[in-house]
Amino acid sequence: MTAVPWGITNEEAFERARAVLPGGVNSPVRAFGSVGGSPRSIVSARGPYVTDIEGREYVDLVSAWGPAILGHAHPAVIAAVQEAAALGLGFGASTPGEADLAEVVRDRVGPIVEKLRLVSTGTEATMTAIRLARGATGRDLLVKFAGHYHGHSDGLLAESGSGVATLALPGSAGVPAAIAAQTIVVAYNDLEAISAVFAERGSEIAAVIVEAAAANMGVVPPEPGFNAALTQLAHDHGALLILDEVLTGFRVSPAGWWGLDPHSHGRPDLVTYGKVIGGGLPLAALGGRAEVMDLLAPLGPVYQAGTLSGNPVAVAAGLATLRAADASVYEHLDATAVTIQVALSEALTAEGVVHSVQHAGNLFSVAFRATPPRDYAEVKAQDVFRYPPFFHAMLDAGVSLPPSVFEAWFVSAAHDEVAVGKILDALPAAARAAASAG
Ligand SMILES: Cc1ncc(COP(=O)(O)O)c(C=O)c1O
Numbered sequence: 001m002t003a004v005p006w007g008i009t010n011e012e013a014f015e016r017a018r019a020v021l022p023g024g025v026n027s028p029v030r031a032f033g034s035v036g037g038s039p040r041s042i043v044s045a046r047g048p049y050v051t052d053i054e055g056r057e058y059v060d061l062v063s064a065w066g067p068a069i070l071g072h073a074h075p076a077v078i079a080a081v082q083e084a085a086a087l088g089l090g091f092g093a094s095t096p097g098e099a100d101l102a103e104v105v106r107d108r109v110g111p112i113v114e115k116l117r118l119v120s121t122g123t124e125a126t127m128t129a130i131r132l133a134r135g136a137t138g139r140d141l142l143v144k145f146a147g148h149y150h151g152h153s154d155g156l157l158a159e160s161g162s163g164v165a166t167l168a169l170p171g172s173a174g175v176p177a178a179i180a181a182q183t184i185v186v187a188y189n190d191l192e193a194i195s196a197v198f199a200e201r202g203s204e205i206a207a208v209i210v211e212a213a214a215a216n217m218g219v220v221p222p223e224p225g226f227n228a229a230l231t232q233l234a235h236d237h238g239a240l241l242i243l244d245e246v247l248t249g250f251r252v253s254p255a256g257w258w259g260l261d262p263h264s265h266g267r268p269d270l271v272t273y274g275k276v277i278g279g280g281l282p283l284a285a286l287g288g289r290a291e292v293m294d295l296l297a298p299l300g301p302v303y304q305a306g307t308l309s310g311n312p313v314a315v316a317a318g319l320a321t322l323r324a325a326d327a328s329v330y331e332h333l334d335a336t337a338v339t340i341q342v343a344l345s346e347a348l349t350a351e352g353v354v355h356s357v358q359h360a361g362n363l364f365s366v367a368f369r370a371t372p373p374r375d376y377a378e379v380k381a382q383d384v385f386r387y388p389p390f391f392h393a394m395l396d397a398g399v400s401l402p403p404s405v406f407e408a409w410f411v412s413a414a415h416d417e418v419a420v421g422k423i424l425d426a427l428p429a430a431a432r433a434a435a436s437a438g
Helices: 010-020 075-086 096-112 122-137 162-166 191-204 226-236 256-260 312-324 327-350 376-380 384-396 417-435
Strands: 042-046 049-052 057-060 115-119 141-145 183-186 205-211 240-244 270-273 284-288 356-360 363-367
Touching: 057 417, 075 312, 096 115, 096 256, 096 270, 096 284, 096 312, 115 122, 122 141, 122 205, 122 240, 122 270, 122 284, 141 191, 183 191, 191 205, 191 226, 205 226, 226 240, 327 356, 327 363, 327 417, 384 417
Parallel strands: 141 183, 141 205, 205 240, 240 270
Antiparallel strands: 042 049, 049 057, 115 284, 270 284, 356 363
8 A cells, every 4th residue: 555644645635725725725726627636735845856645756847837947955955045044034124145146137137137126926026017117107008918927916817828728717806997907918929919009009008018938828939039029119119028037037048038039039128037036935026227127116106015025035045046057957957848848749649649849948838739829819729628638647657747738847957867757658648648538
């Protein structure tokens, strides 16, 4: 019999959670809503593996939804956190580590971040960036793209991909109509559509917010030159461009998506970061031109504050992560991502499953359609029903994938030959399960 170290099964743990937590979870996509079954209750993680409450180990391709770029519980990060925690958990005052982190970010991304403000979540970072853009321009309207997710603040949930798409929700209840009306949603990768919006309402638009490369509807990279054209269009009309690198930042290259191809981007006014920058603890940031950033309180009239902003333990985790993520880490992530993508595609092809695998740097995902989707409408036009059996076959074989087809897969520096071998071994049976679905 399998050892059950915590004395309960995953099912029992989920039942218990459901009695006291809405849906048994603290973030919707964890609920396995689109793949069915009980979520695994995770008790520990190390390197490329997570371990559930029944003592079962899985190769992890969720990587905490991005932060665990070095693998779980990396010794340098754990040591930095322990050292910081021993000095006190937070002081509600400035610490030297905050400026260290801002300098590390500036050194990595160069001129797009002259100044940085630390917050606790990606949602706060984008929410603040939007307020800042409105404060800077004196305008109200925001343009976002269908299928792009920028956190769960009011005004950003219209057609916001992953979690909302997984639950087949049109947006969210509880968002006042007056606030929803301030957001214009445009099809991604469609310059004509956004040009038409600017032609009609350009003088009212404060900002365009765009995922640097879309990865919350599965991975859909921008067409070459799209981000640059967008930036130009915004600037031509006196609006700001907010580049959301919460997911891609410091993951797809040392300087995020921006760093992969700096010349094709144009220069964004504000950039948001999360996930990797906090090394697994609650930390996120927004940065940009000093002239815009200095509009934030206490210097300027745009208010933003946070009891936990720049928390020293979170800053220590972020700093240790960024310092350890050297060129060899990114080479490993890229190579590992390619190996898995090739094997994934071969396994599905061998079973005759219509699919496409698409990537943005080392972030990738599968779509069950013949051509890689370019926008949210195409993402939704796929054989979604093939994913649940594929997912569960992988899980049964000891590989933990994101529990939704609308999510990216995340590799880490700790995914060594043994871990990748387990993924490759699991793929043929999972492809068979996908083939026989429906
Ligand atoms: C691109 C992007 N922006 C913003 C967010 C929100 O970040 P958080 O979940 O830390 O609030 C996410 C989260 O997945 C994201 O992927």
